[in-house]
Amino acid sequence: MDTYNKTPMDNPLSGRVRRHSLSSRLHLVLILIVLLLIASFLAAGSYIVNSERQQKVISQSEGIINGLNDAIRSDFGKYREFSRLIMIDERILQFLRANSESVDMALTNSARSGIYDLLNPTTMVDSVFVFRNDGKYVATNRGKFMIDEKRMNTDEWVDHLLAPKGSAIYSINGDHALFKINGQPIISIGRTIYDVSTQEKRGFLFMNISSSLLDSMLTGIPDSNMMIMGTDGTFLAGNKELEYYFDPVYFSESVIHTYIDDGLYISGKKVSGMPIVIIDARYMEKWAYPIQSLYILLLLLLVFSLAVFIVYLFVSRNITTPLFKLTSAMEKNRDEGKLEKIDIVMPRNEIGVLKDSYNGMVERVNELFDSLIEKEKTLQRAEMRVLHEQIKPHFLYNSLETIGCLAVDAGAVQVQEALETLGSFYRNFLSKGEREIPLKTEISIIKDYLSLQKLRYGDIINDEYDIAPDSLEFPIPKLILQPIVENSIYHGIRMKGEPGTIRISSRIEEDSLHITVRDSGVGMDEAHIKQILESRNNPDKSDTSESFGLWGTIERIRYYCGSDDVVSIRSEQGEYTEIEFIIRSHYVQSDADR
Numbered sequence: 001m002d003t004y005n006k007t008p009m010d011n012p013l014s015g016r017v018r019r020h021s022l023s024s025r026l027h028l029v030l031i032l033i034v035l036l037l038i039a040s041f042l043a044a045g046s047y048i049v050n051s052e053r054q055q056k057v058i059s060q061s062e063g064i065i066n067g068l069n070d071a072i073r074s075d076f077g078k079y080r081e082f083s084r085l086i087m088i089d090e091r092i093l094q095f096l097r098a099n100s101e102s103v104d105m106a107l108t109n110s111a112r113s114g115i116y117d118l119l120n121p122t123t124m125v126d127s128v129f130v131f132r133n134d135g136k137y138v139a140t141n142r143g144k145f146m147i148d149e150k151r152m153n154t155d156e157w158v159d160h161l162l163a164p165k166g167s168a169i170y171s172i173n174g175d176h177a178l179f180k181i182n183g184q185p186i187i188s189i190g191r192t193i194y195d196v197s198t199q200e201k202r203g204f205l206f207m208n209i210s211s212s213l214l215d216s217m218l219t220g221i222p223d224s225n226m227m228i229m230g231t232d233g234t235f236l237a238g239n240k241e242l243e244y245y246f247d248p249v250y251f252s253e254s255v256i257h258t259y260i261d262d263g264l265y266i267s268g269k270k271v272s273g274m275p276i277v278i279i280d281a282r283y284m285e286k287w288a289y290p291i292q293s294l295y296i297l298l299l300l301l302l303v304f305s306l307a308v309f310i311v312y313l314f315v316s317r318n319i320t321t322p323l324f325k326l327t328s329a330m331e332k333n334r335d336e337g338k339l340e341k342i343d344i345v346m347p348r349n350e351i352g353v354l355k356d357s358y359n360g361m362v363e364r365v366n367e368l369f370d371s372l373i374e375k376e377k378t379l380q381r382a383e384m385r386v387l388h389e390q391i392k393p394h395f396l397y398n399s400l401e402t403i404g405c406l407a408v409d410a411g412a413v414q415v416q417e418a419l420e421t422l423g424s425f426y427r428n429f430l431s432k433g434e435r436e437i438p439l440k441t442e443i444s445i446i447k448d449y450l451s452l453q454k455l456r457y458g459d460i461i462n463d464e465y466d467i468a469p470d471s472l473e474f475p476i477p478k479l480i481l482q483p484i485v486e487n488s489i490y491h492g493i494r495m496k497g498e499p500g501t502i503r504i505s506s507r508i509e510e511d512s513l514h515i516t517v518r519d520s521g522v523g524m525d526e527a528h529i530k531q532i533l534e535s536r537n538n539p540d541k542s543d544t545s546e547s548f549g550l551w552g553t554i555e556r557i558r559y560y561c562g563s564d565d566v567v568s569i570r571s572e573q574g575e576y577t578e579i580e581f582i583i584r585s586h587y588v589q590s591d592a593d594r
Contacts, residue, residue: 026312026315026316026320030308030309030312033308034305034308037301037304037305037308038301041297041298041301044297045297048297050284053263053284053285054259054265054284056284056285057265057282057283057284057285058257058265058267060282061255061257061265061267061280061282062255062267064221064224064226064280065255065267065268065269065278065280066255066269067221068217068218068221068226068278069269069271069272069278071217072214072217072271072274072276072278073271073272073273073274075213075217076170076187076189076209076274079124079125079189079207079209080168080189082118082125082207083168083189083191083205083207084168084191085118086114086115086118086128086130086205086207087191087193087205088196089114089115089118090114091110091111091113091114092111092114092115092130092138092193093195093196093202094107094110094111095107095108095110095111095130095132095138096130096132096193096195096202096203097195097202100134100136103132103136108138111130111138112138112139112140115128115130115138115140116140119140124209124210124212124213124216125207125208125209125210126141126180126186126208126209126210127139127140127141127144127145127186127208128140128205128206128207128208129145129174129178129204129205129206129208130193130203130204130205130206131152131203131204131205131206132202132203133201133202133203135149137203144180144181144182145178145179145180145181146178146179146180146181147177147178148176148177148178148179151175151176151177152177157175157177160175161175161190161191161192161204162192162201164191164192165192166191166192166194167191168189168190168191169189169190169191170187170188170189170190170273170274170275170276171187171188171190171275172185172186172187172188172230172231172232172234172236172275173185173186173188173234174186174188174190174206174208175188175190176232178206178208184210184211184212185211185230185234185235185236186208186209186210186211187208187209187211187213187214187236187274187276188206188207188208188209189206189207189208189209190204190205190206191204191205192204192205193205211228211236211237212237214228214236214237214238215237215238217237218237218238224238224280225239225242225280225281225282226238226239226242226278226279226280226281227239227240227242227243227246227278227279227281228276228277228278228279229243229246229276229277229279230275230276230277231251231270231275231276231277232275233246236276238279239281242266242279242281245258245260245266245279245281246277246279247268249268250268250269250270250277250279251270251277252268252269252270253269253270253272254269255267255268255269256268256269262283263283263284264281264282264283265281265282265283265284266279266280266281267279267280267281267282268280317347318347318349318351319351322346322347322351322352323351325344325346326342326344326346326351326354326355326358329342329344330342330358339362339365339366340362341359341362341363342355342358342359375559376559378555378559418452418455421448421451421452435477435478436475436476436477436478437475437476437478438472438473438474438475438476439467439471439472439473439474439475439476439506439513439515440467440472440473442476442478442479442480442481443465443467443472443481443504445479445481445482446463446481446482446485446504447463449482449485449486450463450485450502453489457489457494459499460493460494460498460499460500461489461493461499461500461502462499462500462501462502463501463502463503463504464501464502464503464504465503465504465505466503466504466505466506467504467505467506468506468507468508470508471506471507471508471513474506474508474513474583474585475585476513476515476583477556477557477560477583480515480553480556480557480581481504481515481517483549483550483552483553484517484549484550484553484579485502485504485517486549487549487550488502488517488519488521488577489502489519491521491522492519492520492521492522492523492577493519493520493521494521495521495522496520496521496522496574500519500520500521501519501520502517502518502519503516503517503518503519504516504517504518505518511584511585512582512583512584512585513581513582513583513584513585514580514581514582515580515581515583516578516579516580516581517578517579517580518576518577518578518579519576519577520575520576521576521577522573522574523571523572523573523574523575523576523577524569524571524573524577525571525573529569529571532550532551532554532569533554533567533569550579554566554567557581557583560583561582561583561584565582566581566582566583567579567580567581567582568580568582
């Protein structure tokens with residue numbers, strides 16, 4: 001059914017709208033998601049690679065530093081135990097117990113011989129110093145050292161040795177009191193010597209270990225770039241260039257790692273219980289990749305990409321493609337100016353419900369179109385029936401004027417007045433072809449019509465009027481009262497066989513005109529009233545001379561008001577019939593429109 005005709009430019013689904021369709025946006029979203037996954041993979045891969053390389057460097061540094069830490073503690077632990085043997089040697093004790101006057105060259109040499117005898121199995125003991133309380137001492141490699149007696153006489157230096165109460169204490173260069181002339185640093189194991197019998201303090205012992213021991217330990221570590229420093233900043237062994245990175249932050253019992261730049265890590269740790277710090281410098285391997293981790297990450301990328309593709313297929317098959325088919329079918333209907341149901345297969349989801357809703361809407365619209373056409377046809381049939389019952393106006397006017405002239409010539413004044421009344425009736429009746437007239441014009445038509453009927457029936461017809469003044473200008477469809485009044489005369493009063501009254505009244509209620517036509521005729525039963533009110537469902541049965549005027553008028557008012565609830569019929573057989581029309585003016589605005 002043709003309902004409208006618009007150009008494709010009016011179509012909201014064409015042109016720019018189509019270029020921004022859900023399908024194209026879905027493709028764009030898919031591309032963005034894939035790019036995001038690739039970017040995430042690259043970022044995660046880079047992070048994992050760097051983390052693995054960093055972890056490898058940290059792990060290697062910790063392994064080497066902790067291993068070297070254990071080796072140093074183990075080796076120096078042996079020398080610490082060896083220092084106890086020297087401290088309890090009888091020749092050393094004789095040297096320490098002798099009074100100051102008794103200390104001669106023989107006693108000193110005896111003590112030195114005792115030290116040498118004990119040092120024969122060792123290799124890295126650089127020297128041994130044994131100091132008496134009076135400052136006299138015995139030493140090996142005596143000529144190769146300088147002694148800072150001022151430092152040794154300070155309370156700080158003495159208290160440092162006394163604090164462990166006989167236990168060994170480690171220091172660098174005899175706690176800065178013993179220095180080799182060649183400048184090579186030494187690691188000193190110091191002890192306070194107490195008399196075994198009396199527990200009196202007899203002196204101090206320093207066993208000095210050569211820093212070459214530390215160099216030999218570093219030499220045995222492959223690919224090492226390490227340095228060993230004293231906590232006082234004294235360089236002991238290893239790569240001296242690493243002194244730049246020495247920092248107290250590494251004075252820790254656990255390995256501390258510091259990233260410098262360009263992949264360089266500096267790691268350090270203080271040897272437990274010793275004034276020694278181990279520093280390790282190590283670069284990350286640039287071409288070391290955690291293949292297994294990258295394989296797992298790549299697998300996850302493929303899984304996520306597959307999941308995105310599956311979601312894309314699902315959305316495409318169940319949403320975008322059905323929507324595109326649906327909108328294309330709607331476009332076709334629009335371009336062809338039709339309202340037809342869409343006959344395409346849709347998934348059983350909300351899109352299918354949308355198609356069914358559209359088809360339901362199309363069906364309902366077509367039903368409304370058919371209903372409007374049927375109403376128009378009904379109105380046309382009613383108006384055609386009225387027109388068929390009318391006389392052509394020009395012929396009628398000419399005929400009435402001719403007859404009026406003849407009546408005047410013959411002296412029939414009453415006939416001439418009747419003809420003038422009939423002419424006035426038809427002039428108002430036709431109303432220049434207008435469909436809508438004010439109520440006062442319709443009342444004039446009724447008055448002329450009843451005047452003519454009284455000429456025929458005499459005094460058996462009486463008419464009364466109760467017209468509200470505010471209703472006179474109310475617009476109504478033309479010729480709605482005459483068929484009702486005619487029906488009251490011919491099928492009401494005349495059939496009763498006695499004089500009767502036709503009363504016409506009007507009033508305005510809630511912007512609606514109420515018109516009532518009441519006659520004192522024979523009345524109607526309920527079945528007849530029901531037949532008239534429901535005759536629109538089967539108009540052919542009402543198309544009779546008896547009820548056509550009433551039925552046609554009711555249909556016209558229904559069409560005019562756009563409502564079925566426009567008429568009520570009340571009657572009592574043998575007493576009266578009252579027909580009331582309710583007409584809402586097309587020109588009265590509602591409160592919402594004001």
